[in-house]
Amino acid sequence: MRLYFSPGACSMVVRMVLNHVQEPFEAVPVDLSAGEQRAPGFRAINSKGKVPTLVREDGSVLTELGTILAWVAARHPEHGLLPTDNEARTRVQEAVEYCISTIHALGTTRIFVPSAFGKAEDEEAIKAEGRRIVGEGLRVLEGRMAGDVHLADELSIADFVIYWLALGAVMSGLPLPPRIHHDYTAMQQLDAVRQSLTDEGFV
Numbered sequence: 093m094r095l096y097f098s099p100g101a102c103s104m105v106v107r108m109v110l111n112h113v114q115e116p117f118e119a120v121p122v123d124l125s126a127g128e129q130r131a132p133g134f135r136a137i138n139s140k141g142k143v144p145t146l147v148r149e150d151g152s153v154l155t156e157l158g159t160i161l162a163w164v165a166a167r168h169p170e171h172g173l174l175p176t177d178n179e180a181r182t183r184v185q186e187a188v189e190y191c192i193s194t195i196h197a198l199g200t201t202r203i204f205v206p207s208a209f210g211k212a213e214d215e216e217a218i219k220a221e222g223r224r225i226v227g228e229g230l231r232v233l234e235g236r237m238a239g240d241v242h243l244a245d246e247l248s249i250a251d252f253v254i255y256w257l258a259l260g261a262v263m264s265g266l267p268l269p270p271r272i273h274h275d276y277t278a279m280q281q282l283d284a285v286r287q288s289l290t291d292e293g294f295v
């Protein structure tokens with residue numbers, strides 16, 4: 093299996109989950125700042141020009157973070173990262189989708205890739221809007237955790253995505269709501285998370 097990644101990008105969530113389930117893989121860096129994701133060589137592998145990109149043992153390619161995570165989790169049911177109970181699984185998927193399509197796509201990306209959202213002179217305003225979106229998104233997740241939807245009861249793929257978003261928030265100086273902060277600290281104790289941080293040059 094081959095994971096195309098960029099250090100610190102959302103592909104790190106796939107690395108954390110692969111490490112957690114102890115699935116062996118080769119990590120292949122894609123230099124996003126150099127535009128390698130748009131080069132013909134990489135487009136031939138993933139025409140979307142994005143990481144994460146996972147090439148499976150049979151050579152088939154999987155894209156989209158949530159889909160890749162769900163596939164890895166289903167391949168290793170013994171870890172219970174995707175609940176089998178319909179309601180529990182649906183709530184995990186609901187959270188993952190919100191994290192990726194709203195918080196990450198609209199918020200985190202504004203903070204770390206402001207050039208994708210406007211001109212250089214607007215950079216600070218774009219980043220500020222990104223911080224607002226991430227802050228609001230984390231508050232929404234916090235509310236879900238505190239309410240009927242007990243996302244944090246069992247470790248799932250959602251916890252890895254939330255951890256990565258929280259890491260980006262902390263790096264950009266945003267305070268974490270209490271439950272998210274508690275989970276963030278707990279996730280940081282996982283061997284798979286520590287290993288992934290080391291592998292991608294964070295520690």
Ligand SMILES: N[C@@H](CCC(=O)N[C@@H](CS)C(=O)NCC(=O)O)C(=O)O
Nearest residue numbers: 101102124142143144156157158192
């Ligand atoms: N919808 C995709 C989005 C992935 C994505 O935005 N990846 C970023 C890194 S976090 C990327 O590859 N950016 C390069 C670019 O857009 O040129 C997914 O969920 O996997």
